Amino acid sequence: MNVAIVGSGPAGLYVAEELSKRRPDMRIDVFDALPTPYGLVRAGVAPDHLSTKNVTKAFDRTFERSTVRFLGNVTLGSDVSYSELKAAYDAVVLSVGASVDRGLGIPGEDVAQAYGAAAFVGWYNGHPEFRNTVTSLDGNALAVIGNGNVALDVVRIVAKTPAELAGSDIARHAADVLSRGTITDVYFIGRRGPVEASFTSTELAELGELERCDILVDPSQLPTEIGPHVPEKEVKAKERNVEILRDYARRERRGKPVRIHFMFYAAPQAVLGKDRVRGLSLARTRVAENGRAELTGERFELPVDAVVSAIGYRTKPLPDVPFDESRGVIANDEGLVEPGVYAAGWCKHGPRGVIGTNRTDAKQLVERILSELDAVSDRSPKRGGNAIDTVLREREVRIVDFRAWQRIAQAEEARAESGKPREKFISVDEMLDTAFATP
Ligand code: NAP
Numbered sequence: 001m002n003v004a005i006v007g008s009g010p011a012g013l014y015v016a017e018e019l020s021k022r023r024p025d026m027r028i029d030v031f032d033a034l035p036t037p038y039g040l041v042r043a044g045v046a047p048d049h050l051s052t053k054n055v056t057k058a059f060d061r062t063f064e065r066s067t068v069r070f071l072g073n074v075t076l077g078s079d080v081s082y083s084e085l086k087a088a089y090d091a092v093v094l095s096v097g098a099s100v101d102r103g104l105g106i107p108g109e110d111v112a113q114a115y116g117a118a119a120f121v122g123w124y125n126g127h128p129e130f131r132n133t134v135t136s137l138d139g140n141a142l143a144v145i146g147n148g149n150v151a152l153d154v155v156r157i158v159a160k161t162p163a164e165l166a167g168s169d170i171a172r173h174a175a176d177v178l179s180r181g182t183i184t185d186v187y188f189i190g191r192r193g194p195v196e197a198s199f200t201s202t203e204l205a206e207l208g209e210l211e212r213c214d215i216l217v218d219p220s221q222l223p224t225e226i227g228p229h230v231p232e233k234e235v236k237a238k239e240r241n242v243e244i245l246r247d248y249a250r251r252e253r254r255g256k257p258v259r260i261h262f263m264f265y266a267a268p269q270a271v272l273g274k275d276r277v278r279g280l281s282l283a284r285t286r287v288a289e290n291g292r293a294e295l296t297g298e299r300f301e302l303p304v305d306a307v308v309s310a311i312g313y314r315t316k317p318l319p320d321v322p323f324d325e326s327r328g329v330i331a332n333d334e335g336l337v338e339p340g341v342y343a344a345g346w347c348k349h350g351p352r353g354v355i356g357t358n359r360t361d362a363k364q365l366v367e368r369i370l371s372e373l374d375a376v377s378d379r380s381p382k383r384g385g386n387a388i389d390t391v392l393r394e395r396e397v398r399i400v401d402f403r404a405w406q407r408i409a410q411a412e413e414a415r416a417e418s419g420k421p422r423e424k425f426i427s428v429d430e431m432l433d434t435a436f437a438t439p
Contacts, residue, residue: 001026001373002384004089006076008032009039010355011345012095013059014362020065022366028068029089029385033075034128035400035408035431037063039097041355042424043127046153047170048160050421055355063402069385071392072400073432077319079397080388088387090379091340091369094321094330098313098346102328104145108271109309113139117150117310124157124178126171126424128431134174137181139305143280145268147190147197151310155188156206159213159258167419171426186260187302191267191285192293194245195226201240207260208248214256217249221264229291263302267293271307279303315347335365342369404435 003019005012008030016028036042038056045052063070074080076096085092101116103109115123115133122130142158144151157170162179170178190197207215222245226238245262265285272279284298314328322331322338329350332343344365345358353361373379392399400408411434412422425431 001090002088002382003028003091003093003369004085004388005030005093005095006085007039007095007097007345007347008037008070008072009095009097009345010041010055010059010358011097011347011361012039012093013037013062014358015093015095015344015365016068017058017062018362018366019369020062020068022370024065024067026067027384029388030063030068030070031074031076031080032070032072035072035405035428035435037070037072037402037405043122043125045125045355046121046157047125047168048157048165049153050168052355053169070400070402070405071388072405073398073428074392076321079395080391082318082320084388084391086340088383088385089340090373090382090384091342093342093344093365093369094318094337094347095344096315096318096330096347098315098328098351100314100316100328101309102312102314104268104271104309104311106268106270108273108277109307111271111273111277112275113273113277113306114271115306115308117146117154117308118313120154120308120310121150124170124174126174126426128426128428131171131173131426134177137177137183137306140182141185141187141302141304141306142183143187143189143268143302143304143307144310145189145307146310146312147188147192147199147264148310148312149199149203151188151308152199152203152207154308154310155186155260156203156210158183159186159207159210159260161212164211167421169416169421169424171424173426183306184258186258187263187304188260189266189268189280189282190262190264192291193223193264193287194221194242194262195223195230195238196287196291197241197264199241201237201244204241204244208244210258210260212256213258213260214253215248215251215260215262216253217245217262218264219246219249221262222246222249227287227289227291229287229289265293266300267295268309269299272301277305277307280307313346313351335368339372398432398436400432400435407437408434 123133266282270281285293317323324331416423
């Protein structure tokens with residue numbers, strides 16, 4: 001049997017791993033629009049969280065299997081169509097992630113120097129689509145909107161010194177812009193309170209280690225109790241977060257060059273400035289008993305020079321693939337898109353969970369795929385990768401296979417400055433030149 005997996009991030013690669021273990025004879029083709037695999041592990045995980053990226057070693061073992069192929073630089077919709085995939089493979093798994101920023105839906109959010117986190121994070125991680133997102137971070141104040149781990153990553157990366165980023169795999173163009181940056185005040189803005197924030201305590205505690213930062217927390221915003229709206233299983237983690245914030249609030253200001261201001265109970269209403277960001281208009285909130293934010297009627301303005309909104313992602317719709325516009329995901333019923341087609345990961349259920357979550361999900365999905373495939377007794381044989389190889393050859397698509405990707409990876413390692421694990425190529429042309437260079 002032949003299975004196509006579209007998207008080589010953790011969701012797709014855990015499915016590939018599980019399928020290839022359960023059915024060693026199954027032929028699995030993993031497609032990606034980029035010449036590089038690993039999705040968010042490469043373009044989303046923070047560049048200073050290198051240990052998280054070690055998961056790629058396990059993914060590589062899957063690609064080393066003779067039955068699993070990587071077909072990079074192949075875009076669903078332009079190089080190969082959805083119907084061609086369905087015709088060629090016994091099952092198709094869509095695992096394309098969620099790469100589009102959810103909009104704030106407030107006036108001014110498209111003005112210059114207002115960025116979405118997908119673009120901002122993609123920029124510092126060297127994603128080709130976002131390499132020109134930020135050309136300078138001038139001015140003194142940056143507002144980061146959202147209280148999740150993505151927002152926390154953005155705050156930390158901007159606040160780190162060049163020396164603190166030296167061992168990371170941050171793209172050189174971003175390291176240069178950040179080192180020339182003049183930001184002295186980073187406002188970390190949550191529309192609800194410390195208890196409702198979705199960042200996790202390990203990541204929150206990391207902020208306290210930053211060399212050039214004072215962290216400012218208003219103790220009056222810290223709750224005395226967690227509150228009945230928080231599910232029992234989350235209470236301990238919330239208590240830990242509040243404890244860390246209380247420690248920050250107690251700390252003496254040491255006159256460091258950068259200040260990180262935690263600003264809870266503040267809902268953005270408008271990005272101010274016509275030609276570029278000049279400020280943010282915010283409404284004070286309180287958290288009701290049901291846990292939701294309510295406006296108090298008080299408003300205030302915060303002068304800032306740039307804004308990054310990290311409030312979640314949507315999936316980019318794929319040509320001909322059913323899409324759920326309201327949820328921003330591929331339309332699916334518990335993973336089933338239509339007979340023989342499945343969705344996995346963030347394009348199935350939205351942007352939540354950590355990398356490892358995909359492993360558990362993959363086991364369940366593979367169970368379902370195999371039982372549904374096995375239930376069909378009069379299957380007409382599908383040509384699988386052979387059919388698609390012919391189509392792609394006719395269209396002169398330059399497929400980056402796993403060996404070609406490894407040439408890119410080796411070149412990125414070879415050109416990195418000492419201490420850096422890799423210097424990523426940030427354009428598809430450079431990647432292809434390297435992948436197909438004659439030795
Ligand atoms: P998230 O955890 O859902 O956080 C989104 C934040 O945006 C929330 O604080 C939310 O507030 C806020 N928000 C949403 N709409 C808003 C609006 N209109 N105005 C103001 N604020 C708004 O999502 P994420 O940070 O993008 O992370 C996505 C997933 O990746 C999460 O599962 C995360 O844990 C994971 N991740 C993990 C790591 C790590 O483990 N180190 C790193 C990065 C990402 P409300 O709660 O009030 O809606």
